[in-house]
Amino acid sequence: MNRPVLKLNKFRPPRLPVATLARPALLQRLREAPQRDVLLSLVRAPLGYGKSTLLAQYAAGLESPWAWYRLDSGDNQPLALILHLHHALGLPAPQPPVNVDCLWAAIVGHLEGLQSRFTLILDDLHLLRSGPACRYLEELLQHSPGNLHLLAACEGEPALPLNHLRRDQRLQTVDALELALGSEEILELGQVRGQVLDSDLAYVMRSGSEGWISGILFALALRAEQGYPDTSRREALRLLAQQTFEHVAGYFREEVLRPLSAPLLHFLERVAVVRAFDADLAASLSGTDNTPLLIRQLQNRDLFIQQRGDERLVYRLHPLLRRTLYQSLRQRDPGRVSQLHRQAADWLMERHHYTEAVYQLGRARDFNRLLAAIERHSFDLLREGEVNAIVDFLADLPGEDAADHFTLAVTEASTVIVTNDVSHASRCLRRLDRLVRRRETPGRRPERVHQTLGFLRSRLAALGGNFSHGLNLVDRTLRQYPQASAATAVLRFNRASCLFALGRLHRAREDATRALAELEALGFVGYTNMLQLLLGQIELALGLIDLAEQRFLALGQPRPSGAPRNFYDLFQHLGQGQVLLLRNRPAQAAHCFSLAEALALDFPHCAGLPWVLHHQACRHAAQGELAQARARWDEARRLARQFKLFALYRQVGAWRARLAVRESDSDYILAWLEEWHWCRRHYGAELQPEEWLAYAWVQRHLGQQGSAEQIALNLRELAQAEDNHQLQLDLHLLDAALHQDKGDRAAALASLEQALQLAARDGYGQLLQFEGGELGELFRLLVTPQARRQYDLDQPLPPRERLATVLQGLSPNVPRDVQRQLEPLTPREQDVLRRMARGQGNQQIADGLYISLSTVKTHINNLFRKLNASDRDAALQAARTLNLLD
Template sequence: MASPLVNPSQLRPLPLPDRALARPRLLQHLQEAASRGCRLILLSAPLGYGKSTLLAQYATSLQTPWAWYRLDTADNQPLHLLLHLHAALGLPAPEHTLVPADEQRLWRTVLQCLEQQSEGFTLILDDLHLLRADRARHYIEQLLRFGPPGLLVLAASEGAPELAINHLRRDERLAIIDARELALDSEEIGQLASGRGARLDADALYQLRAGSEGWITGLLFWLTAYRELVPASPQPELVRSVTRQAYTYVSDFLAEELLARLPAELLAFLERTAVVQTFDPELAGVLSERPDAERLIHQVQRRDLFIEQRSRERVEYRYHRVLREVLYQRLQQRDPQLQQQLHQMAAAWLLEHRRYSEAIHQYGRARDFNAVLATAERHTFDLLRDGQINALVDLLSQVSGESGSDHFTLAISEASIVMVTNDIARTKACIQRLRLLQRQGVPRNPERVQQTIAYLRTLLAYLGGNLRHGLELASQALQRYPQRNSAGSVLRFIRARCLFELGQLAAARQDVEQALGEFDEFGFSGFANIPHLLLGQIELAQGDSVAAMRRFLALEHKSPATASRNFYELFHHLGLGLVFAQQNHLEQARQRLAKTETLALGFPHSAALVQVLHHKACLHDALGDQDKAQAHWDEARRMARQFRQFGVYRLAGAWRARLALRQRDQDFILHWLEEWHWCQRHYGEDLMPEEWLAYAWVQRHLGQPALAEQILGNLREQADSENNRRLQLDLWLLDATLQRDRGDQTAALACLDEALQLAASHGFGQLLHHEGRELVELFRQLLQPQVRRQAGLERPLPPREQLAALLAGLAGGEGATQAQALLEPLTRRELDVLRRMARGQSNQQLADGLFVSLSTVKTHINNLFRKLDVTDRDAALRAARELRLLD
């Protein structure tokens, strides 16, 4: 029976909601951390990220004993803490009133109980951040440092708990799951909405992801508002109405659960610094007018008040967008004049520190449009470099209709923005605006206007998929305006993109390298990430993944200090995701592409999200998850069509058609063929290699091998001339399939061998990502020495470890076990020889024991060495143990 001093509600998890979202990925993460011997697994995130629910879900899955303890401020009294630990472990309640002298007796009883848990024990501590007193913390620290071997402490905390845990980090016995991992991704948001009966289209889901940043409490309030307003709101206004209502609920929630508990000085600091999207200690000091701003920032961090730290050249901070908006509205309602002053103060500081786009954004929020136009006049192309896309788009919306909104420099600034946002409608409007100003005689530099119009028209052609027209427009403009300036560099870069999409890698490389050199010269450090991605894609296509990896890692290391350039970070994450995928490191690729999608969601969706969804679909296909691949390609095409980005629409369609062939999805194949023929009528031969390759696969499916072979020959000629090794690899797989179809197994094996050797030489890990899965049996035969000899294949196979990586997934097991499953299996006699070798028998002992000649034994041993890819007995035994060939 528990002591009357014990609060029983602290010793049980809250009941799981009936519609609690399943988090299998996170539960697996917890299980893996526990299985590798972690002593402490810490869920560290602000209020409302589902930490307690995840702990409860994990507890229900445990097969070993566990105890739950939710801490509160009273547990800073050591006796209170130990009494509850005592009760949580199911120990009998003390029979007398406790006094301080009982503290050590209770502690020893707790330790003895834990020591007796031979099968392992999980102690789950919720709200660990509330434990701050030194003496109380000391007991938890003792458990972490000296607890029994089978003890696992699983804890949830708002921010880092005030415990000594660095020794666990040193010993690799600490696992931390933070807000980024706890935040819901797009698929989980869809599941959450579906579970609550919300029928949301893809646009609404993306808006939810971007607006909430995956904060589950905000999403739950949104779904509550949705359920309340669905019957009353007209569909076109539904999302907007629900978002307004949800904001009211979230604002009240944060006021009750968070802001009301803050000291007045800290709340005032939060409100003042929320007028900017990011800040460092110096800017925070200016806005708060406090010399101790850094101390207050540390308080905000210690309380984990929805703050994110970004450490680069300058340490910067940002609040979660939901909290920032709530704080901003509070200040606006209470003191709008102060808010205007803060915007002016922020703008002046940002301008002084050469952060032009943020300064313009702050002037716009202060409605000082004269300052907006004056700053834009002086720093037009700095805006393109700076890359705070949301601020700039917001700026254009704010100045629309204001005095001076037809300003020439503002029009040039808009042209810079659309270069990044890929907004076709805005691009067309920008061209019309520039032409109108040109007719009115406003521009002082007519050549600059012509160049700007030229690169906007070229951008439209590229995005619309009219690649040859884009090439011609760019070439004409570069010839007409040969002077070196940023507009010319942009033209050259767009021409490189058109060349790349058409498979002309050498010319694309020449253009993008020249453009990059000029961007560096002009100081376009952020924007340069986009052409760096293109150059990395060329390197990957040409089989130089090492160079591409170096490129994207270098971009990551020198990522700009200001968070205003956050959009450009997307491109080095995307590049690293593509490298990992090509090298068959698919989990690392998934992590990078997840980061990329998160970044893309925070900006206009036309800017990069469509491209990211396409690459995520390719990754899901590589992982063998065809349903997710199809969903992502369908979504990429829907969104690309919405934004009229028909180039990426067609690219995603070509890959989707190849998937449809494997799925036997005849309806999509016929639909895609109609689109393909439309493109051929309009663009002739100027289609992307991916489209031609997909068309060849479709013709093979339709029983037209001659046409497929003709396309293959044309593509091979281009791939060879452009050193496009990735395309060569795809073509060898198509060739092998066509040869197999006609019954020429020798030719099919020769094609597969070319693919295998090419992949081994240039680090391609995706032999079996796509159509290669349908050639499994041929690959098995290819790796058998006798078959290779009969087919006249003289080149040696790659080493066993490389084969395991190249053909991972073709057989059961992991790593080298897969390679062994593919190679010529050991005979029964060879396995017998191997086992006797493991017992230390000499060649003569082997011959005597097997009743064979010494030369026969040597033949068996030589065969063993060849099949295991080793040169001596010790190496053979090591390989055999790795492959689990020995009992």
């Protein structure tokens, strides 16, 4: 056999562009892997997600030795693989004759002899498929040297057995969802490439590509070449999106579709007419019997196919690839496309997939059947909860006759409670009023029309911030038309929303609970997630954090009905993120909010995006990232004002005012005060508690202590009457700040003591977030035994573990006498800590202490928890600060 020729370009990372987006969170995950005894970090995603770039960024930051090896199809010959790996490790060139086994023995001996950590980076691992070649890497994974960390990029699953690594928690995976760019990262990427993007442009880039990096890079390159304006003009955005897609489609044809076999391409083009499919639907559309095999081939190639295990139609193609395929088929055979749409509609309708069936009829332009289907299945459509599709096909309906169709009008009105589109709601009101005047409403249930009008008007009042008017509208409608229906449940939901906004928690909870029960009894899904979010937020305010967390976790479970996941999942992610933020787990909260943002971007921005941005801003502010918080709040206010969501606009404005106080931003404070006084004149005292609380902080900032104290007194009465523990906690912090201003340390500590006990009892972890962070020195004093004796703080401190959680982030800097209040280390944990400080790995610690590897990992996890650390370096730094190491 001829000796393979070494390809030297396989041993260097790709050149990093000058304008490269930093991915600190992902790089941190990769850096922490060896400390967690991870052997293989697998970056797995389709083409164009930036896998190789991420690996190159990681390599550039490594201080320990490393080697890069880019695999290709030639490495499926074992001799080629071993010869290249031998060279990548810097071993001396072998003398002929070359023996594979001898080379492999030299490689293993070299790796076993390493005295420090070594990282082997394998790019394009998916190209290694032959069994004889894979067996060498399998040996490395089965019998790994102690100081080796493997990092690999792969499209699809590698042809290696990995389940033993999963079992032992030695496999870490970074997938396409984590590699996809969020809106903030798109803005940052534009900035490093010399482009100042507005938010609307970033949203268009993300929603069209689902964060796929190559798609975003195409858009940025086009904008740089053609000089699109920085404004958010609709035509400029549409043109950029269209031209970007043309380039993306060409890229897909060259890089993804051209190498495919004719059967695979035929299959892909036909399933591209539907937004999601299963094997049976794919077989019907493609006319092939081996669809499971074809789907597996697509998955093995990682051809932008996603599997959604808890949905009825379990597969979907990436929207850009689906559009590319659909466009090609329509240009070549438009008649076949219409036929496939009708065929899909028949299949879906027969199996009760009503929303997707109606969507297919709309795409086929078969409006007679479309109207008939909506007339017959309008309740099923709403119950399925696919409001995205409902809005889409309503927008496609032609002519005034369709617009004045009663069932369509009521169906469209029902979407308004989700879309939050004030202009749309106003049009629905006018349409229904016109139908009432013409007496074109069904005589069988006339109350349904008036109930619909009632929930539209009360929804507008709730969104507009006129909460008392909203309450009156609901009360009047329910008195006049009390007949139970889905519309009366929506009316109660609107009333609960107004009550919650005004801080009246008990009545809000009662109404929301009843509305949820009524909708669930009618078989609704999707809509009910909004009620679940409202109830969860009420529970968070009441201090029932565990109950709220269980509620949102339950929403994430597979649904017994098999109903699809859709826009309504946003409410689950949003609620879970709020729980995590209250528990002071900002990194996990950020992930939830990112998932919510991705869903919001696929829907009209008024529906959910401003709310998501608000909670993202809260997360940034909680972590002290004030510039990012300011940008998110300003963007949330811009969108809320644009869409006339004035209740949210005022709520976000209140939080932004509190940030302005922390930053001494006089310009914003003065502008906000003008808006606040306008609301005070129009709505009296019926403002949101957040607005009153922000006004109190502003008054304190302006030196009006008496005014701030009176507001705090009024809010305390409301908080106590409604058991609003979250508001009480905020007021304790405000009181402490006001007492500190007057030099009354005893009263300030007494207020903080109440806050501490309340937070520990209920599980709030945000004492040191927002304004509480400025009271850190008082909190440090509060937990010292001397201060507690001096200021007659007789109540026992919370348990040590709970105290460390509540004051998370404070412990590394507390005085030594406070350290005794934190959870102590066991003697065995101290042994492990000392060996960590000497640089020993997990296996070395296990051998030295004669304990199992899993026991070592348990001790290290306990150390991380007690020292408030996320990795070894942080744990050792905290231990040295606390004088826990000699």
